[in-house]
Amino acid sequence: MSRRTPYIVYGGIALIALLVYLPALSNGFVNWDDQAYVYENHNIRSFDLKWLLSAVVVGNWHPLTMLSYMVDYSIWGLNPFGYHLANIVIHAANTFLVGVLGLRLTALASSDKRASLFTGATLALLFGLHPLHVESVAWVSERKDVLSTLFFLLSIISYLNYKKTPKPLSYIGSLLLFALSVMGKPMSITLPAVLLIMDFYPLNGFKAGIKKALVEKVPYFAMAIIFAGVTVWAQGSDNAIASLDYHPMGSRVLVAIRALAFYIYKTAVPINLAPFYPRDLAPSFFGIEYTSSFALVIAITAVSILFLKKSRLPLALMLFYLVTLSPVIGIIQVGSQAAADRYTYIPGLAPFMLIATGVGWISSRNKGVATALALILAFVLGALTIRQIAVWRDSVSLWSHEVAVYPDEAPIGWSNLGLAYKDRGELDKAVTNYNKATEVDPGYAEAYGNRAATYLRMGRMDEALDDLSTAIRLNPRIPELYGNRGVVFINIGEYEKAIEDLTESIGLSPSTAAKGFFNRGIAYKGLGMNAEAVSDFTRTIEADPSFAGAYNNRGGAYLRMGSYDAAIEDFSSAVRMKPDDAAAHYNLGLSYLKKGETESAVASFEKAASLGLPQAAAQLRLLKR
Structure with missing residues (x-):
């Protein structure tokens, strides 16, 4: 086998992944974070280094991701084609790197070149074509996933180069690539622990002493701690972290255990994938989902330990899975979801590697059977992925799918479907869907707020005011609710009340307050307070010069x-x-x-x-x- 053969094979698999994702090029933006990241984000329309290094967008500090959107906008404007193209190309590059990484890791533990080649190829196929990854690739807002993973993989490969030939350049390169990865998405702060797991297996770095391995990782861990602090600050400043009063620690642990099993199940049976998996607000250990999940986690742990004398691979993969999932498993609860497909983009490498190792083992005994298995995997997963890409075509298709999967558990689906119809100008359909959201969960503040915004557009001010007041009572921490109620007050001539609400909106979210300053300026103008109006309009222009x-x-x-x-x-x-x-x-x-x-x-x-x-x-x- 030529030394070039694996790279040709993995390049071909990357090309297949790219071709499978081509239908996403005809997809548009969706009304789930894409507006904050791209089509309503005026900051990406020019290069402002100060904003880039300090901006918190949707509760995240990720300057590299925002820089990539700036580049996209400079080339494509607001044409979604270019943004999807970038995601797909980066995912294809990741697919290639995953194959190379699988080859190198397997070669460290086995001298069977064919098995190593097949292991890397199967790993690349699973990573490139598994439908669980559609959310990360076909959703423009998840640029952070694919971009962060690109540098995550490169950092690991650079570290492997250093372990093979200890050159300072490879070590420094790995550190710098790690920093870029975290600046793409903070979830990758787990990389130092991943490197330690690799020292355990397959590098066997602990033979020289655990102390040496730990000292070697000190710069990585120092960087991870700094970036973790920045992440907590960013999510706290955007009120993204749920309080313990709302999600007690006991329920978080149960949801986390369920999530560990849930992702394994979805990896094996990737059907009924959804953009939002509703969270059980009152989980019980004695519920079948939680007891079975706990049993599965215990069983996997036990098997990994029992196999330890024969092979360290199962335990290493289990530790990789746990460590890489830990930032998003729900102990630190960000958002109200129980799980998310995008969270498996890196952790999914663990079950993929287990399957790939099995195919590699088969290849050493029967190349034809292993090839057939790989082709079947490619065909089945590719077909499922193409079908899942269509779900992300636009906001209506996305949320229609959500309510088909979870018609009675996820009010966000009905509410966001209403928003999608509102954006299309189909206001009566929008109201119908908001009504359904409030039926599913009468305490879902966002549905009342979104229905109020539609009533406002329809000129139904009294109903808008009632809904906004209800929404604020249910959740007084959403700035848009005060902003929209301020607009209602402007429309009915109650400018003092408008100023009070708009000031509250600005205070709750200073980083996204341009619209609030503009509307408050309108209210000041209505009162004849022209100097105050000029001040607010000036602040609007500073935030959005266009x-x-x-x-x-x-x-x-x-x-x-x-x-x-x-x-x-x-x-x-x-x-x-x-x-x-x-x-x-x-x-x-x-x-x-x-x-x-x-x-x-x-x-x-x-x-x-x-x-x-x-x-x-x-x-x-x-x-x-």
């Missing part, structure tokens, strides 16, 4: 204050950004008129009149008298 409406409204405040030059500057910016905004052209004309520049005023009024604004035509008639 927001034409903020320039238009600040210009209006300046106009009322008699600051005509400032008004002209803002209205000019507004019409530059939105040349078809008749109101902005008209306001620019008024500013020129107030300043005595009649010729410029006439030009602006004529443009506004050509865009169909009656007031502009009336001004022109007055000026011609």
